[in-house]
Amino acid sequence: MASLTARDLRLGYGDRIVVDGLSLDLGDAGVTAIIGPNGCGKSTLLRALGRLLKPHAGRVLLDGDDIAKVPTREVAKRLAILPQAPQAPEGLTVADLVTRGRHPHQSWYRQWSSSDEGAVADALAKTGLLELADRPLDELSGGQRQRAWISMALAQDTGLLLLDEPTTFLDLAHQIEVLELIRRLHADHGRTVVMVLHDLNLAARYADRLVAMRDGRVAASGAPAEVLTVELLAEVFGLDAKIITDPVSGGPLVVPLGGARSATARPPDGS
Amino acid sequence: MTAVPLGALRRHRLLILLGLALLTMGVTVASISIGAMRIPLPGVWSALVHPTGTEQDDVVRSLRLPRTAFGLLAGTALGMAGALVQGHTRNPLADPGLLGVTQGAAFAMVLSIFTLGVTDLRVYIWFGFAGALVASVAVFTLGSVGGGGATPITLALAGAAVSTLLHGLISGLVLLDQQALNVYRFWQAGAIAGRDARLLPQVLPFVLLGLFLALANAPGLNVLSLGEDVARSLGRRVGPTRALGIASITLLTGSAVAVCGALAFVGLIVPHVARALSGPDHRWLLPYSGLLGAILLLGADIAGRIVARPGELEVGIMLALIGGPFFIALVRRRKPVRL
Numbered sequence: 270m271a272s273l274t275a276r277d278l279r280l281g282y283g284d285r286i287v288v289d290g291l292s293l294d295l296g297d298a299g300v301t302a303i304i305g306p307n308g309c310g311k312s313t314l315l316r317a318l319g320r321l322l323k324p325h326a327g328r329v330l331l332d333g334d335d336i337a338k339v340p341t342r343e344v345a346k347r348l349a350i351l352p353q354a355p356q357a358p359e360g361l362t363v364a365d366l367v368t369r370g371r372h373p374h375q376s377w378y379r380q381w382s383s384s385d386e387g388a389v390a391d392a393l394a395k396t397g398l399l400e401l402a403d404r405p406l407d408e409l410s411g412g413q414r415q416r417a418w419i420s421m422a423l424a425q426d427t428g429l430l431l432l433d434e435p436t437t438f439l440d441l442a443h444q445i446e447v448l449e450l451i452r453r454l455h456a457d458h459g460r461t462v463v464m465v466l467h468d469l470n471l472a473a474r475y476a477d478r479l480v481a482m483r484d485g486r487v488a489a490s491g492a493p494a495e496v497l498t499v500e501l502l503a504e505v506f507g508l509d510a511k512i513i514t515d516p517v518s519g520g521p522l523v524v525p526l527g528g529a530r531s532a533t534a535r536p537p538d539g540s
Numbered sequence: 541m542t543a544v545p546l547g548a549l550r551r552h553r554l555l556i557l558l559g560l561a562l563l564t565m566g567v568t569v570a571s572i573s574i575g576a577m578r579i580p581l582p583g584v585w586s587a588l589v590h591p592t593g594t595e596q597d598d599v600v601r602s603l604r605l606p607r608t609a610f611g612l613l614a615g616t617a618l619g620m621a622g623a624l625v626q627g628h629t630r631n632p633l634a635d636p637g638l639l640g641v642t643q644g645a646a647f648a649m650v651l652s653i654f655t656l657g658v659t660d661l662r663v664y665i666w667f668g669f670a671g672a673l674v675a676s677v678a679v680f681t682l683g684s685v686g687g688g689g690a691t692p693i694t695l696a697l698a699g700a701a702v703s704t705l706l707h708g709l710i711s712g713l714v715l716l717d718q719q720a721l722n723v724y725r726f727w728q729a730g731a732i733a734g735r736d737a738r739l740l741p742q743v744l745p746f747v748l749l750g751l752f753l754a755l756a757n758a759p760g761l762n763v764l765s766l767g768e769d770v771a772r773s774l775g776r777r778v779g780p781t782r783a784l785g786i787a788s789i790t791l792l793t794g795s796a797v798a799v800c801g802a803l804a805f806v807g808l809i810v811p812h813v814a815r816a817l818s819g820p821d822h823r824w825l826l827p828y829s830g831l832l833g834a835i836l837l838l839g840a841d842i843a844g845r846i847v848a849r850p851g852e853l854e855v856g857i858m859l860a861l862i863g864g865p866f867f868i869a870l871v872r873r874r875k876p877v878r879l
Binding site for chain 1 (some may be wrong): 762774
């Protein structure tokens with residue numbers, strides 16, 4: 270099982286430090302969702318975990334090796350990271366895109382092999398895209414397109430999958446479609462998934478573990494029911510909320526109080 | 541069972557490649573045969589294989605053959621360089637001159653004529669080639685300073701800045717020097733006729749190296765076209781991939797423009813036609829673009845000999861006449877391509 274550990278990370282852009290002194294162990298955690306308010310550094314952390322951002326200080330350990338010292342192509346065989354809302358060139362078909370996920374396994378003298386062929390067909394099957402394989406990406410729905418990108422990352426054949434807001438720009442039904450897929454990737458195929466997610470209730474339902482961040486540090490980490498408390502929501506999001514039991518999953522469900530308050534503040538006679 | 545029709549797709553793409561190769565051979569033969577003196581195919585054959593020193597043999601061997609070879613060379617180079625530059629900048633309106641290569645070559649040639657009084661074409665093309673290299677290194681360096689490294693936008697901006705600066709300097713120099721003006725005017729239109737055949741073996745190695753680097757760049761460019769983050773995630777180092785592409789663009793464009801002048805439109809139009817045939821896979825797009833570049837350049841040159849018979853129109857003018865309307869049609873027919 271792949272393990273990913275952050276040690277005393279300091280991250281930022283130029284002089285602006287976003288994350289300082291962060292340590293986190295993401296080993297063998299199934300599906301982890303990083304949550305937190307805008308600008309708390311969760312995407313920055315994910316980029317550093319996926320070696321897209323070089324830390325100012327500290328280390329990221331991939332199976333115990335400093336990720337900065339492992340050749341990037343080797344990292345790409347163990348860890349895949351999908352940025353937020355990636356863009357493909359026009360006319361690219363689903364099969365073409367997924368095929369490019371095999372890049373780290375190919376070299377200039379060995380462009381294509383039967384194991385590549387198998388991995389691509391497998392990735393397409395897992396995401397339910399076999400029938401759409403030769404359709405251009407531009408013609409797909411948002412949810413299908415996101416599944417195609419995840420499929421590319423799957424073809425990379427890595428134990429670890431990092432996803433930056435995989436549900437951005439999708440409507441609720443498509444968000445569920447993508448998150449169900451992510452759930453299956455862990456449950457049926459043993460992938461370890463770390464994703465940044467905005468929606469607390471979806472995070473609680475689909476992740477085994479939540480990491481709540483505020484101002485570049487980890488405010489809480491653990492099972493959804495442990496992390497999503499009234500106190501934490503007030504502290505991390507500055508949100509007054511009630512936690513009830515999700516009638517479907519039995520997990521925690523966050524009900525913000527803001528709107529409810531103004532409703533109860535209305536005169537009872539309704540005039 | 542697999543629903544991924546990769547085998548069929550590859551066969552289809554190979555067939556197109558074969559078709560383009562045949563077409564290239566066709567225009568090559570036509571380019572040797574058609575002109576003020578029409579030489580039938582048997583005549584072309586005998587002039588090439590066992591010449592007897594007739595006027596016809598002489599026309600073929602000393603005029604048509606070098607001209608055709610320059611057309612093949614420059615067309616292939618500019619077509620491929622165009623596909624590379626559009627891929628690296630993700631800009632469908634980019635042409636090989638975008639990185640300052642063309643203006644760099646022109647400036648160095650004009651400068652060598654102005655300051656050193658160089659008059660021999662075979663000497664000042666080397667200045668042109670060196671100018672192309674220097675300009676492209678300058679653009680790449682300028683585009684890389686600052687945090688993010690060389691991105692499509694910084695490269696395009698640096699290229700535009702350097703090109704504009706060089707163009708201003710050229711305008712100043714050619715006002716001061718009649719000889720430089722004459723060379724520059726001719727160079728600016730672009731031509732493959734009347735070039736010294738001895739230049740051919742001199743630039744050929746650079747073009748071949750450029751073509752090799754371009755093809756080696758194709759897999760990297762494929763993943764780069766998914767965005768730099770995705771490319772890095774797939775284990776591709778972005779800096780070296782860009783550098784390889786820019787080296788190839790410089791070699792190809794530098795050799796072509798130094799010898800044949802600023803042949804407009806080839807590098808701009810050809811990749812669009814090639815992309816319509818290949819889709820966005822650079823492993824196919826690049827060879828298609830090379831062959832289509834040769835076909836377009838030779839085709840335009842042949843057309844220039846036919847329309848103004850018994851005289852002829854320079855290929856640069858023909859390219860503008862063909863390329864302008866074609867490009868407008870291309871832009872109007874389809875919505876702007878996103879790369």
